[in-house]
Amino acid sequence: MAISITGTRPTGTPHLGNYLGMYRPALALAREHESLCFIADLHALIDVRDPDVLRARTREIAAVWLACGLDPQRTVLYRQSDVPAISDVVWLLSCVTAKGVLNRAHAYKAMVDANRRSGRDPDAGVTAGLFDYPLLMAADILAIGAEIVPVGRDQRQHVEAAREIARAFNGAYGDVLGLPEAIVDERVMTVPGLDGRKMSKSYDNVIAIMAEPEELRRGVMAIVTDSRRPEDPKDPNEDTVFCLYRELAPENDVDALRARYEAGGVGYAEAKQALFEVLEERMRAPRARYRELLADPAELERVLEAGAAVARARADATLKRMRAAVGL
Secondary structure: OOEEEEEEOOOOOOEHHHHHHHHHHHHHHHOOOEEEEEEOHHHHOOOOOOHHHHHHHHHHHHHHHHHOOOOOOOEEEEEHHHOOHHHHHHHHHHOOOOHHHHHOOHHHHHHHHHHHHOOOOOOOOOOHHHHOHHHHHHHHHHHHOOOEEEEOHHHHHHHHHHHHHHHHHHHHHOOOOOOOEEEEOOOOOOOEOOOOOEOOHHHOOOOEOOOOHHHHHHHHHOOOOOOOOOOOOOOHHHOHHHHHHOOOOOHHHHHHHHHHHHHOOOOHHHHHHHHHHHHHHHHHHHHHHHHHHHOOHHHHHHHHHHHHHHHHHHHHHHHHHHHHHHOO
């Protein structure tokens, strides 16, 4: 049974893109492998400067994992910051990591490109934390000894960087670290947001999965569509409403709606209503559990502390091997 790991940054309210692209695949993987999930509060420090907000969002992410079906008896759930060895591993890895690995990171390149387009210094606003992001991600994976990492197609680079960094350490000090493999579910699309772009908090185009029914409905009804009439044939694969519906609805219902799209005879308002109904049905019970958990912070803390004890034991063992290898 392989060891898998998934991390979630507590930087905003979880949305449908998170659910389809991360929560659901990770929970499915947990049924087949030894699984660990962590809340990346150290990563969040790059963006979140209010300590109360960070604590609140960390609790929210823990509650979402549990509400969506994570069983803490089978899957380890912990806060990244509760495993101090990870920070030590970052430094040991940084001493063998080529700067070019960090230069190629998507987040860093995106900020540099944006600065250049705006006529600013290329590194304006770039913190060492942002630049070193791949090192912390690698430490998250390597310190725990994860063998597989479920990621979306656009996140494969993170695991490739961890492998490159592990190879650099092993090249210098021997066979100390394992090489993790990315697991990409090719069936999971890049989830489109309300405006057709990738669903992302930075684009403000998300559907919050734990929203109350009216807010959920408003989000679905705000999805941008074209001006074709109900009787016009439509390509379902180019429509955001249908693309979300097919990820949530039973196969027979998806096939039936697809046929109506292709033949003509379904309007976008009807399709949006169908999407809202299947989404509300899917999230009703998790939403109720989520509210219960947020009202019981002691239970959330108990789960996170228990998970941290397991993660600390793993990371401490890895750090001990690394320290011995480098001569500390």
